[in-house]
Amino acid sequence: MKSELQHLEITDFKTHSGVVYISIPLSYHVYGRELGTAPVVLVNHALTGNSEVTGRFGWWKELVGANKLIDTENYTVIAFNVPGNGYDNFLIESYKDFTARDIAEIFALGLKQLNIDSLFAVIGGSVGGGIAWEMAALYPDLIENLIPVASDWKSTDWLIANCRIQEQILLNSSNPVHDARLHAMLCYRTPESFKEKFGRSLNSELNMYNVESWLLHHGKKLEERFELASYKLLNQLLATIDITKDGGSFLEVASRIKSNIYIVAVDSDLFFTAEENKAAFLALSQLKKNVYYSVIESVHGHDAFLIEFKQLSELLSDVFDTELIKN
CATH class of the missing domain: 3.40.50.1820 (Alpha/Beta hydrolase fold, catalytic domain)
Structure with missing residues (x-):
């Protein structure tokens, strides 16, 4: 369509x-x-x-x-x-x-x-x-x-607190969108979801756990398509x-x-x-x-x-x- x-x-x-x-x-x-x-x-x-x-x-x-x-x-x-x-x-x-x-x-x-x-x-x-x-x-x-x-x-206290951490990353990281996304993914999913998806499996090519490579992948993908100013604004809306x-x-x-x-x-x-x-x-x-x-x-x-x-x-x-x- x-x-x-x-x-x-x-x-x-x-x-x-x-x-x-x-x-x-x-x-x-x-x-x-x-x-x-x-x-x-x-x-x-x-x-x-x-x-x-x-x-x-x-x-x-x-x-x-x-x-x-x-x-x-x-x-x-x-x-x-x-x-x-x-x-x-x-x-x-x-x-x-x-x-x-x-x-x-x-x-x-x-x-x-x-x-x-x-x-x-x-x-x-x-x-x-x-x-x-x-x-x-x-x-x-x-x-x-x-x-x-x-x-x-x-927005609850818990949500406002997470948005504040997101904002601090966006303001202070040298790779802000990428790094903020890594933290956000931990809030969007659960420990049980990660266990079901990854089961502590290893990525032998990258010499890291698959959960780590998955997080880095999501950080890179968002960095490629989303502007820093946009992330700051939408995070602000989420907190308000x-x-x-x-x-x-x-x-x-x-x-x-x-x-x-x-x-x-x-x-x-x-x-x-x-x-x-x-x-x-x-x-x-x-x-x-x-x-x-x-x-x-x-x-x-x-x-x-x-x-x-x-x-x-x-x-x-x-x-x-x-x-x-x-x-």
Whole structure:
């Protein structure tokens, strides 16, 4: 499935830190049905992702496409690039100017330019799910189905601490993107995942353990395709998810969200833990009847949302049942 990268411009945008940007380019892909002819699904990418969600190189092509979970024969699928992720060659050097909430607002302004005033669903993994939460908090009537996957409504102390280590590596390493990726991979997976994958096996050619060569491979691959400025910005966004930032408790803010909320956790996630997600569900379910909780069972930790496609499709099959939306 091919789709041309398209472009909008967000003008005179004031960040929540008070910095005004005269112009911010916002690029995006549209897949499936033509705008205005079908329910719209917005897909939010994770830290090193982009708007290419399906097709040959799509990072979620197992979930988005013809006859997939999010069926492009029946939905219009939109995916924005987080401004500064580098996919469209636009970079933001002053990364501290932005929070996850700013990106949520920019996405909403992009939808407005496209004359989209309602969304059938917003789904996102990791920081993309956090941005989805922020969009729902800012615009409680916008989204019919809110689906944060391997994510949460806030950055926990543990997540903020890891993001701080990432930032220190990015600021101080002589090979920053490469080295930060090595550390990040330890947070994206689990000890059990490494044991299953490597079993302490050796790479005789490189005279090191296979887990070491695997880490170095991932560091090199990201260094080749991802800009330092982009990594700094997305890491900053990951650390600043908080729908209560403008005041009010979680329950006060979340109870105003009209969306059906489908929280999807990963039982082994070290980044956005299942315990935190379940606590949010249990608290919110006392006030809202249309909140649901499901769990991906996997040894692979946070990265399970990029691996366990069959489970994710099964868990969300009722949400995207196209028979329910056909006239």
